Amino acid sequence: MQPSAPNPDxxxxxxxxxxxxxxxxxxxxxxxxxxxxxxxxxxxRRTLATRAYGYADLGTGSPVTVDTxxxxxxxxxxxxxxxxMQLVEEGLLDLHAPLRSFLPWFQVGSEDDPITLHHxxxxxxxxxxxxxxxxxxxxxxxxxxxxxxxxxxxxxxxSNAGYKTLGVLLEDLLKQPYAEIVASRVLEPLExxxxxxxxxxADRPKMAVGYEPWxxxxxxxxxxxxxPAPWLETNTADGCLVSTAQDMAGYLRVWLNGGHPGxxxxxxxxxxAQPVIAAYDxxxxxxxxxxxxxDGFHHLAHGGGMVGYQAMMLNDIDNGLGAIVLxxxxxxxxxxxQFALKCLRGLHLEDELPSLPPSTDxxxxxxxxxxxxxxxxxxxxxxxDADGERLTLDYAGQxxxxxxxxxxxxxxxxxxxxxxxxxxxxxxxxxxLAAMHGGERYANEELPEPVDPERPDWAAxxxxxxxxxxxxxxxxxxxxxxALVLIWPSGxxxxxxxxxxxxxxVGEEPLSPERLRLDTLMNGEAxxxxxxxxDYYRTFTP
Numbered sequence: 001m002q003p004s005a006p007n008p009d010x011x012x013x014x015x016x017x018x019x020x021x022x023x024x025x026x027x028x029x030x031x032x033x034x035x036x037x038x039x040x041x042x043x044x045r046r047t048l049a050t051r052a053y054g055y056a057d058l059g060t061g062s063p064v065t066v067d068t069x070x071x072x073x074x075x076x077x078x079x080x081x082x083x084x085m086q087l088v089e090e091g092l093l094d095l096h097a098p099l100r101s102f103l104p105w106f107q108v109g110s111e112d113d114p115i116t117l118h119h120x121x122x123x124x125x126x127x128x129x130x131x132x133x134x135x136x137x138x139x140x141x142x143x144x145x146x147x148x149x150x151x152x153x154x155x156x157x158x159s160n161a162g163y164k165t166l167g168v169l170l171e172d173l174l175k176q177p178y179a180e181i182v183a184s185r186v187l188e189p190l191e192x193x194x195x196x197x198x199x200x201x202a203d204r205p206k207m208a209v210g211y212e213p214w215x216x217x218x219x220x221x222x223x224x225x226x227x228p229a230p231w232l233e234t235n236t237a238d239g240c241l242v243s244t245a246q247d248m249a250g251y252l253r254v255w256l257n258g259g260h261p262g263x264x265x266x267x268x269x270x271x272x273a274q275p276v277i278a279a280y281d282x283x284x285x286x287x288x289x290x291x292x293x294x295d296g297f298h299h300l301a302h303g304g305g306m307v308g309y310q311a312m313m314l315n316d317i318d319n320g321l322g323a324i325v326l327x328x329x330x331x332x333x334x335x336x337x338q339f340a341l342k343c344l345r346g347l348h349l350e351d352e353l354p355s356l357p358p359s360t361d362x363x364x365x366x367x368x369x370x371x372x373x374x375x376x377x378x379x380x381x382x383x384x385d386a387d388g389e390r391l392t393l394d395y396a397g398q399x400x401x402x403x404x405x406x407x408x409x410x411x412x413x414x415x416x417x418x419x420x421x422x423x424x425x426x427x428x429x430x431x432x433l434a435a436m437h438g439g440e441r442y443a444n445e446e447l448p449e450p451v452d453p454e455r456p457d458w459a460a461x462x463x464x465x466x467x468x469x470x471x472x473x474x475x476x477x478x479x480x481x482x483a484l485v486l487i488w489p490s491g492x493x494x495x496x497x498x499x500x501x502x503x504x505x506v507g508e509e510p511l512s513p514e515r516l517r518l519d520t521l522m523n524g525e526a527x528x529x530x531x532x533x534x535d536y537y538r539t540f541t542p
Contacts, residue, residue, distance in 0.1 A: 017343035018049055020353050024339045025053055031360055033222055034331045036064035036208050040249035041344055044256045044320040047249040048344070056208040056328065058226075069207040069242045070326035071199060072311040073304025076239040077163050078272070081121050081288030082254075083170055083185050085268035092173060093117055095271075103169055108144045109152060119152045120162045121287040122276040126150035128513050130161025131534030132471035135234040137164035137178075143533045150511040156279040157513065160238040163288075167237025178237050189262045190250050195243040198235040203242060208328040210308015216473050217464070217541070218419045219411055219491045222362075226329055229308025230470040239304055245324055248313065252322035255289075255300045255315045273300055294338060295345075303334065307470045312337045319345060362403035362411075365391045371408075371424055375435040375442035376449070382435055382442050393422075409491060412437075419476070419542070421491035438487070439478035452482035461518045465529040465536035475536070477518070477529070486516060506531070 029037060036054035040047055052064040087093040093102065098114035100106045108127060109115045119125035126149045134140055141164050150157070167178045174181055179197030187195050196203050210229040213220040234240045243251075254260045259269035275284035275291050284291040292299045297318040304311035312333035315322040323340040325333040342354040365371075368386035375382045383394040384402075393400045393412060402410040402422065409421045420438040427433055435442040439462065443449040458479050466474040476487045477496070484496040486506060496504035496516060506514035518526040529536045 012347050014049055014347065017347050017353060018051070020356070021340055021343050022051070022053075023356055025051070025336060027356065027359065028332065028336060029054060031222070032331050033226060033329065034327055035211050035226065035329050036068070037325065037327045037331070037336070038064050038066065038068055038070065038245040039323060039325045039336065039340060040245035040252075041340055042249040042252050042256070042322045043344075043348075044253060047246065050245050050249070052245075058209070058211070059228075064208060064328075066246055067194065067206075067244055069194065069196070069203060069244055070311065070328060071207070071210070071239075071304070071306040071309040072241050072243050072248065072326065073239040073306040073309065074160075075248075075302050075304040075311055075313050076237070076241040078288035078302055079182050079186050079241060080163055080166055080170070080237040081272055082264050082268075083181060084117060084121060084166060085264065085271060085287070086185060087170075087173065088117075089265060089268060093169075095121075099165075099169070102173065103165070105142065106145070106165065108147075109149055113151055115152050117166075118276075120159075120166055122285055123156055123158050123162065123279070124153050124277055125159060125162050126152050126154060126157065126511070126513055127159050127162055128515075128532040129157070129159050130164065130238075131469065131532055132160065133467065133469055133534035135232050135236070137167050137236040140236075140533070141165040141168050147533050148513040148515050150513050155509065155511050156277045156285055157509075157511075158279075160236075163238035164236045167235075170237065178235055178240070182241070186263055190254070190260065192243065192247040192250060195241060195247045198240050199233055199242055201233060204231070207242060208309075210306065211329040212308050213330070215489075217489050219405065219421055219489070220330075221411060221413070232307060232470055239306065243326075245326055248324040248326070249322070252313055252315055252324060256317065256320050256322050295342065297345075301334075301337075314338065314341060316341050316345070319348065321345065321348065363391075363401045364389045365402065365404050365410075370430070371432060371435075373432055374445045376445050377440050377442045380440070380442070381445075384435070405491060411491075420487060423493070436480060438476075439480050439485075441481045450481070454479055454482055458484055460521055460524055460526050461529075463525065464539050464541055466539040467534060467536045469534065472531075472534070474539070475531070477516075 035058050036056050038052050040050045042048055050066045052066050054064055056062045056064045056068050095118045096116050115125045127144055128147045140161055170181050171178055182197040211226040212229040214224045214227055254264055259266045272287040274286055277285055279285040290301045292301055297316050300315045310327045310331050310333045312325045314337035321341055321344045323337040325336045346353040368389055368391040371391055372384050372386040385392050391402045400414055405411050405421055408424045412422050423436045425434045432444050462477050462479050464476050478485050486494045486496055494507045498504055503515045503517040506516050514532050517530045520527040527538050
């Protein structure tokens with residue numbers, strides 16, 4: 001689709017678009033139990049509208065206002081990348097020089113295949129994501145020397161630890177704290193006076209209270225309440241900024257205008273906004289930016305997830321329109337930002353406003369018949385029936401309606417299924433082979449059950465592991481059909497592949513640098529699990 005830029009001199013009544021957007025936000029917030037939400041809409045010249053919904057603090061009933069501060073998470077990576085590009089232009093950094101030439105203690109990778117600034121900015125350094133086991137950056141950056149790697153440039157592997165290392169680099173080079181660097185080089189020139197370059201107790205009274213699900217060790221359900229999230233201070237360059245919707249609208253105009261005098265030159269903008277590597281399905285990653293196509297138009301975007309907060313910036317580059325969405329609980333901020341831009345384009349391009357999507361029915365399952373059948377694990381049996389777009393499980397005399405949670409995974413509303421999602425395994429021809437729940441594999445009774453003997457030497461590794469880590473608080477390791485699987489509280493599963501050194505590679509990607517090592521045995525059980533540098537310990541709950 002050819003770009004059709006809005007006419008900046010045309011007087012447009014935004015109210016119809018804002019009314020439609022208000023309806024959508026109300027629908028989304030109710031469906032997702034969102035306490036509070038702030039957003040702003042902008043074109044290339046000015047902020048078009050700011051909106052505030054719901055509560056900044058459920059306990060006191062304080063409302064969200066346009067001045068409420070939210071944590072913006074990984075959107076902050078683009079701020080870090082801007083400063084890096086400024087220093088490249090000043091001759092203080094080199095995109096393609098080994099990073100250890102600026103940080104001598106950084107010994108990750110080999111001399112023959114060194115990691116560069118380019119690799120770190122584009123998440124192609126081949127280093128681990130980082131487990132956020134400390135709220136400050138230096139130890140976690142140094143700990144990368146002890147983790148596995150893959151060849152730089154070989155794959156996209158998102159790394160918070162990589163951007164934390166860039167923050168340390170900036171501090172060492174400029175002899176200033178990261179927050180001061182960002183403030184002087186980005187926030188002040190853009191007149192983002194409300195934004196702070198680190199998360200501190202001093203700013204907590206002005207911030208929305210972040211909320212998390214009641215349980216942190218199992219898939220969430222809308223019927224359960226939200227609780228205040230753990231509070232943390234942090235100054236890490238992977239995402240430690242707090243801001244308002246109004247301030248962030250000004251930041252979006254940097255991207256809509258191809259840069260900003262004194263902040264980001266056109267040449268540096270082109271570096272940051274060019275695709276480096278495929279990431280997230282059909283998207284691309286640049287430097288601190290995700291390059292996407294929505295509705296036939298090119299977008300620059302990035303999301304942010306913090307403990308108790310979510311954020312999304314979405315810039316329609318073709319039409320010069322941007323949206324920022326800030327919330328204080330887990331919420332689909334991308335859906336809100338996309339709908340907001342659809343409303344703006346409907347007015348600016350003299351098109352129809354988008355219709356409200358139908359309310360989401362979690363029990364509606366496309367291709368429900370695909371999963372129907374009888375599945376067995378020894379004497380235990382699961383009977384799944386499809387009735388149109390409904391999938392039900394007959395269990396313990398009850399007929400349970402399943403709720404879809406991503407591809408081939410379902411939430412089962414029964415106490416005995418509370419810790420894991422129910423997943424399905426299919427053959428290459430689409431035939432259902434098995435249903436899986438935690439460590440159990442229920443084979444399709446119409447097919448011969450494969451013989452996958454469990455490994456007794458791995459029995460010591462199965463269990464529930466925890467850490468005092470507000471980001472990644474816990475996970476479980478199960479043995480299923482002779483293989484080990486790591487299961488996150490959300491229900492996401494990652495296979496564990498044994499390696500010669502006794503550790504396990506985490507995930508399906510053969511080049512993944514993520515590793516799990518289980519050790520410190522007592523009474524036949526591993527007491528410690530080290531996941532890519534972060535220590536977890538066996539807990540008493542199953």
